[in-house]
Amino acid sequence: MSDTKAVPVMAEPETDDRARQRTPLQRLMGARATWIFLLDIALIALFTALSREGVFLSWLNTKALLLSGAEALLLAVGLAMLLGAGKFDLSLGANLVMSSVMAALAMVAMVGAGAGVGVTILAGLVVCLGTGAMIGALNGMLVAVFGINSLIATLGMLGVITGFALVATGNGQDVTGFPHQLQSGFGLRTIGGIPAPALLALTVALAMWVVIRFTAFGRHTLAIGSAPLAAERVGLRVTRHVMSLFVLAGMLAGLAGFIDIAHYQTTVINGHNNAALQAVAAAVIGGTALEGGRISIMGTIWGVALAVILQNGLVIIGVSSAYQLMAVGAVLIVAVGLDRMSSRRP
Amino acid sequence: MTTRTRGVASQDPPLAIGAEHVAKSFGHVTALRDASIAVRPGEIVALCGDNGAGKSTFLRVLQGIYRPDAGRVIIGGQEVDLTSVRDAQALGVDTVHQDLALAPDLSTVDNIFLGHEIRRRGVLGGFGILDRAEMAERADAALKELSIALPSLTVPVRELSGGQRQAVAIARAVMWSSKAVLMDEPTAALAARQSRIVCDLMRSVADRGLGVLVVSHDLPAVLEVAHRVVVLWRGKTVLDAPAADLTVPDLVATMVGHVKEAA
Structure with missing residues (x-):
């Protein structure tokens, strides 16, 4: 046996250089999240300068920005968790709609039956989360148990759920008539000046950041995305873990559905057709890897912010918001493209 | 013969x-x-x-x-x-595989403790929060014991050489066997x-x-x-x-x- 003190036998000069630890500053500047954050700041400055009397940065408009980003953030964070494990969920937007429809129908029925406001709204929340979780579980089963590619499985589910939501509402009639306290008490409520739904979404994002960064669940998620076979080989329960990720993302979509009906006081059946793809764009722009193994929750927040800022800012300066679609698309391609070119992988 | x-x-x-x-x-x-x-x-x-x-x-x-x-x-x-x-x-009994034994996006420490994570003591541990310091220390000790020297235990293992990665995989298997x-x-x-x-x-x-x-x-x-x-x-x-x-x-x-x- 060789001597017990560590000698740098394994370290070859050229590999040493590659694997050297980076300083916190290097890591910060190397992170996509940082650059997207700076881009957000630049866009805020630009729109503030271009809008009349800087109305873009007014408190009223800031609140509108936060409120419109809440649902998108919940979807994007859920998707980022799935992407971390190398899985997709294209049905998140349909899940949102389905959850809100089920909750709205349940609440209308309860109001009709003379139930109290508080218990009705609580039931609405439970139905939203439950529907979201059930759809997530179904997706998870198709992917983790039956081994169907997640893109295909959730594409199929997207169609099934959307159709189901249309059938359940008599061909897409939006459901209204549930307690208005849902909107006044939550949807349009502000806490310390910040819209309650935005606070909720940011809290969830923060929680997910902690999970990814500091818990075994987070490590296992990244390990499964990074090398599914290695994860299996070290004895991780991959099937169970992937299932729970789909349920988690589904529940977050359900929560987004609850925010949706609380915000608009009606279901918005036709307003979320591109929600899942927008969530993919936001997560990937922020530095979450499509191939799995890397999640940036911070980047996801800034990615969602980018879409919201562009949408709102272009409208305020009187430009068609169609340009927002182009801008987000272009940023997505440029961000990922730059990453490819600068990647030092062998 | x-x-x-x-x-x-x-x-x-x-x-x-x-x-x-x-x-x-x-x-x-x-x-x-x-x-x-x-x-x-x-x-x-x-x-x-x-x-x-x-x-x-x-x-x-x-x-x-x-x-x-x-x-x-x-x-x-x-x-x-x-x-x-x-x-x-x-x-x-644990196994060292020819390849695909490690999660390339995770660090050496995280790979060695994958599936065997150590939680913090107390309330934080109850929430599943990991004790990174303890894991890093024990991973370092395990590698030293096998005379394996790595430039860093916290960079993703994809940045290590093939031999270094295999050494990490062996250290991992030894640690849990x-x-x-x-x-x-x-x-x-x-x-x-x-x-x-x-x-x-x-x-x-x-x-x-x-x-x-x-x-x-x-x-x-x-x-x-x-x-x-x-x-x-x-x-x-x-x-x-x-x-x-x-x-x-x-x-x-x-x-x-x-x-x-x-x-």
């Missing part, structure tokens, strides 16, 4: 890991007919055989991936019934110098009292590092002999099944 013995020798010290007369078929394909091997604590045993001889199947039986149709698997001197990799791991470490072609993807380092590591592992079973095509390395060599031929153990008594041509002849004619 004179010291050739058939099947499993006597079992005076309890086996770290072993198997007797294992058979395994998949439909009409008989992968193993009568495979036996015995690895004692502190011993390095090489499992050799031509392509299709059943090495991989045999290894998977010992790992708990396949259940044998017949025969016995022994871990720590006890006959065991393995139903999954987790069973074997719980009994103190109490009985035996199985190695599947641990040097196949490595350059000569790095593969010598891995052979040194095998000796370090055996010196710690673990049994080492290594599947390898690298016959010169096998003869140098292993105490004994077991050869499978068409699913059957046809040779179990001290490595010191063997030469590479002997081994090749046995592996391709020329022994019967020669004997």
